[in-house]
Amino acid sequence: MSETTTERPAADIVFDHVTKRYPGQETPALDDLSMTVPAGETCCLVGPSGGGKTTAMKLVNRLIDFESGDITIGGNSIRAVDVTTLRRDIGYVIQQVGLFPHMTIAGNIAVIPGLLGWSKDRIRKRTDELLDLVRLDRSFGTRYPAQLSGGQQQRVGLARALAVDPPVMLMDEPFGALDPITRTEIQDEFLNLESEISKTVIFVTHDIDEAIKMGDKIAVLRQGGVLAQYGTADELLAHPADDYVADFVGADRGLKRLSLRRMREVVNGSAAAPDDAPAVDADASLRIGLSTLFASGASAVRVTDGGRVLGAVTLDQLQSAVTRSTS
Amino acid sequence: MTGYLSFFSDQAALLVRLTVGHILLSVVAVVISIVIAVPLGAWIGHLHRGSFLVVNAGNVLRSLPTLAIVAIVIALFGFGYVNITVALVILAFPLVLTNTFTAVEGVDPGTVEAARGMGMTGWQILTRVELPSSIPLMMSGIRTSWVYVVATAYLATFAGATGTLGDVIANISGYGLTGVLAAATVSIVLAFLGDALLGLVERGLTPTGLALAQRAPATT
Amino acid sequence: MGEPTQVIPVFSGPQCAPSNPFCWDWITANWSSILGPSLVQHIYITLIAVVVGLVISVAAALFAFSRNWFAGGFLAFSTFLYTIPSLAFFLMFVPITGLSLTTIEIGLTSYTLLLLFRNTLTGLRTVPRSAVEAAEGMGLTPQQILFRIRLPLALPSIMAGVRIAAVTVISLATIAASVAPLGLGKPIFDAIHTLFDTELVAAALLTIALALVTDVIVVGLQYLVTPWTRVRR
Numbered sequence: 001m002s003e004t005t006t007e008r009p010a011a012d013i014v015f016d017h018v019t020k021r022y023p024g025q026e027t028p029a030l031d032d033l034s035m036t037v038p039a040g041e042t043c044c045l046v047g048p049s050g051g052g053k054t055t056a057m058k059l060v061n062r063l064i065d066f067e068s069g070d071i072t073i074g075g076n077s078i079r080a081v082d083v084t085t086l087r088r089d090i091g092y093v094i095q096q097v098g099l100f101p102h103m104t105i106a107g108n109i110a111v112i113p114g115l116l117g118w119s120k121d122r123i124r125k126r127t128d129e130l131l132d133l134v135r136l137d138r139s140f141g142t143r144y145p146a147q148l149s150g151g152q153q154q155r156v157g158l159a160r161a162l163a164v165d166p167p168v169m170l171m172d173e174p175f176g177a178l179d180p181i182t183r184t185e186i187q188d189e190f191l192n193l194e195s196e197i198s199k200t201v202i203f204v205t206h207d208i209d210e211a212i213k214m215g216d217k218i219a220v221l222r223q224g225g226v227l228a229q230y231g232t233a234d235e236l237l238a239h240p241a242d243d244y245v246a247d248f249v250g251a252d253r254g255l256k257r258l259s260l261r262r263m264r265e266v267v268n269g270s271a272a273a274p275d276d277a278p279a280v281d282a283d284a285s286l287r288i289g290l291s292t293l294f295a296s297g298a299s300a301v302r303v304t305d306g307g308r309v310l311g312a313v314t315l316d317q318l319q320s321a322v323t324r325s326t327s
Numbered sequence: 328m329t330g331y332l333s334f335f336s337d338q339a340a341l342l343v344r345l346t347v348g349h350i351l352l353s354v355v356a357v358v359i360s361i362v363i364a365v366p367l368g369a370w371i372g373h374l375h376r377g378s379f380l381v382v383n384a385g386n387v388l389r390s391l392p393t394l395a396i397v398a399i400v401i402a403l404f405g406f407g408y409v410n411i412t413v414a415l416v417i418l419a420f421p422l423v424l425t426n427t428f429t430a431v432e433g434v435d436p437g438t439v440e441a442a443r444g445m446g447m448t449g450w451q452i453l454t455r456v457e458l459p460s461s462i463p464l465m466m467s468g469i470r471t472s473w474v475y476v477v478a479t480a481y482l483a484t485f486a487g488a489t490g491t492l493g494d495v496i497a498n499i500s501g502y503g504l505t506g507v508l509a510a511a512t513v514s515i516v517l518a519f520l521g522d523a524l525l526g527l528v529e530r531g532l533t534p535t536g537l538a539l540a541q542r543a544p545a546t547t
Numbered sequence: 548m549g550e551p552t553q554v555i556p557v558f559s560g561p562q563c564a565p566s567n568p569f570c571w572d573w574i575t576a577n578w579s580s581i582l583g584p585s586l587v588q589h590i591y592i593t594l595i596a597v598v599v600g601l602v603i604s605v606a607a608a609l610f611a612f613s614r615n616w617f618a619g620g621f622l623a624f625s626t627f628l629y630t631i632p633s634l635a636f637f638l639m640f641v642p643i644t645g646l647s648l649t650t651i652e653i654g655l656t657s658y659t660l661l662l663l664f665r666n667t668l669t670g671l672r673t674v675p676r677s678a679v680e681a682a683e684g685m686g687l688t689p690q691q692i693l694f695r696i697r698l699p700l701a702l703p704s705i706m707a708g709v710r711i712a713a714v715t716v717i718s719l720a721t722i723a724a725s726v727a728p729l730g731l732g733k734p735i736f737d738a739i740h741t742l743f744d745t746e747l748v749a750a751a752l753l754t755i756a757l758a759l760v761t762d763v764i765v766v767g768l769q770y771l772v773t774p775w776t777r778v779r780r
Binding site: 061063083084085086087088089090092094095096097098099100101102103104111112115144145146147157160161170 | 435436437438439440441442443444445446447448451455456459460534535536537539540
Binding site: 386389390391392394395396399401402403474475477478482485492493496499507508519 | 568569627629630631632633634635636638639641642711714717718721722725732735738739744747748750751752754755758759761762
């Protein structure tokens with residue numbers, strides 16, 4: 001291994017007819033799950049409690065064992081390697097964070113690199129790099145978990161999971177314990193971070209809005225661990241497979257679809273905005289555009305990019321933008 | 328009062344000799360308890376199994392009257408140091424065991440799950456995560472057991488082991504009440520000194536982050 | 548002291564060899580004259596100490612609840628008491644109350660105070676905030692909250708204290724017998740310097756049995772007086 005941490009390529013995760021049955025329970029926790037999470041993508045697992053989403057995730061790093069079916073990462077069965085080696089190659093982030101209270105922040109991040117025998121110098125460099133990545137000041141390295149806020153602790157949890165640059169990350173409701181403002185902030189940062197580092201992520205959440213925001217793909221599980229639908233957020237919102245999924249994504253799924261697209265994508269450059277039209281940023285979602293339109297009472301909004309006016313968007317355009325992409 | 332004070336100077340040589348014997352016996356008993364109880368309590372706590380067994384075994388052992396143990400060991404093994412050591416270990420053992428067990432078992436499950444998910448082995452989790460977090464509670468068990476053992480070690484006399492402060496404490500007809508109280512004073516001082524010393528050890532061993540977490544638990 | 552000097556002074560069983568550590572004949576022959584009365588006496592001594600200690604402790608804890616100086620002082624004293632070799636503590640009262648039951652009870656009750664006071668106070672103070680706030684909101688006075696909400700909710704903690712106090716008293720009472728010859732400690736001290744082990748073992752086993760049975764009884768008692776802790780699932 002070289003002294004600098006070279007980026008390791010992401011790997012796809014394949015569930016192949018996986019069934020998990022807990023002893024003494026009649027219905028399986030996970031029933032014949034087959035799906036592929038492509039390399040570098042984030043797959044959100046959503047569903048009710050008892051839907052097996054956490055079970056499905058914990059099978060991947062073998063915190064839970066299963067009997068039938070197989071899971072492969074990058075083509076290799078997770079049962080082909082020793083469990084410790086497997087887990088060290090998988091970043092793991094949980095809601096309770098689980099920082100080690102007796103170690104400094106730097107110490108927490110350095111646990112696995114230390115166990116892998118990295119040099120002190122390399123560990124220190126990596127720690128600084130990771131603190132930068134999760135937007136914590138480097139001086140936090142010498143502090144202890146008890147001195148950090150909940151949001152800061154979860155950033156450290158993230159940094160610790162990324163320490164040896166694992167190709168795969170498992171996240172179990174990682175932002176569930178945070179207040180709404182901190183949660184939004186750290187979600188945005190994680191999206192940013194994901195665009196910088198390529199990871200295959202399995203992200204468990206019970207919050208469909210979070211899934212829509214974070215997931216390239218969403219897997220909806222239902223009671224009894226059955227996969228109800230697997231697809232992109234747009235597919236789920238436009239074509240829910242059945243009433244259960246429609247109910248789960250919510251009656252306001254039309255509005256939710258508006259969140260998935262940006263004003264930039266629908267703006268009509270030739271149309272001139274009326275004088276009373278309010279301005280909306282080009283990177284704002286269609287939902288924001290609609291909201292601005294309604295709030296002002298105007299017939300169209302003016303889309304701006306920095307100081308530049310790109311054009312106008314009317315109510316009809318917003319509606320057809322959503323219906324047209326239904327195909 | 329004058330008799331009490333002069334006893335220290337008149338019997339200085341005797342008191343020093345008995346004090347050394349008293350310390351030796353107490354240290355041996357506590358060390359044996361630690362050597363047995365810490366690994367056992369830590370392992371059972373790590374497995375999260377058998378809590379019912381540990382709690383009840385601890386309660387049963389704790390309710391055994393020390394003098395009765397001494398008496399039964401006399402019948403089984405006879406008089407002497409082995410006898411009183413067994414009785415004192417039975418006194419100290421449950422305190423160290425239950426505290427170690429409670430501490431290790433009580434380590435935040437999220438922390439342990441994170442460690443497991445990161446690929447730490449059971450042994451690494453125990454030695455690097457669970458035990459360091461358990462030091463304060465473990466040490467408080469050891470400190471309490473020290474206080475109990477020192478205050479009870481005078482029963483050595485009844486077990487036929489001479490050379491502890493019990494030689495004076497249990498011989499009021501030989502040394503008078505002043506002698507008894509003087510020897511008891513030495514025993515009290517030993518209990519406090521040992522407790523303070525172990526307190527320093529505890530402070531030295533407790534990881535800083537843990538001390539901080541206990542002072543400010545609100546931020547979690 | 549230390550080495551046995553006498554040979555079989557308390558020996559009334561016909562077939563018991565001194566080397567036999569557990570001679571059933573001796574036990575049946577001496578149950579009504581030695582062991583039975585000692586056991587009853589031991590229970591009596593323990594009961595007085597625990598009941599008196601409980602009354603004093605609960606009163607003191609209620610008093611100390613809103614007076615930190617008192618609680619701090621009492622706890623410091625209680626910690627100190629446990630560092631004193633128990634025999635020396637019993638002997639301290641002999642010049643005042645003589646070699647009597649009173650001397651023993653003063654000593655034993657003192658030992659229960661520490662445990663019972665600390666547990667009662669902890670129980671009173673660790674009542675869930677929400678329960679106290681609800682009571683305040685309903686217009687209960689601080690006095691009413693203390694007696695109607697905090698004291699009943701402290702019962703599990705108090706009973707845990709009673710449990711430890713009872714077995715502690717049973718243990719210490721055997722040692723007290725070397726001051727005033729009462730309870731199961733008496734046959735132990737009678738036999739400890741003889742070569743005859745049966746009396747020693749019988750009395751010791753009886754003490755241990757008493758401690759274990761008492762432990763179980765107090766747990767049962769706790770179960771009875773705190774019905775709300777049972778229904779929680």
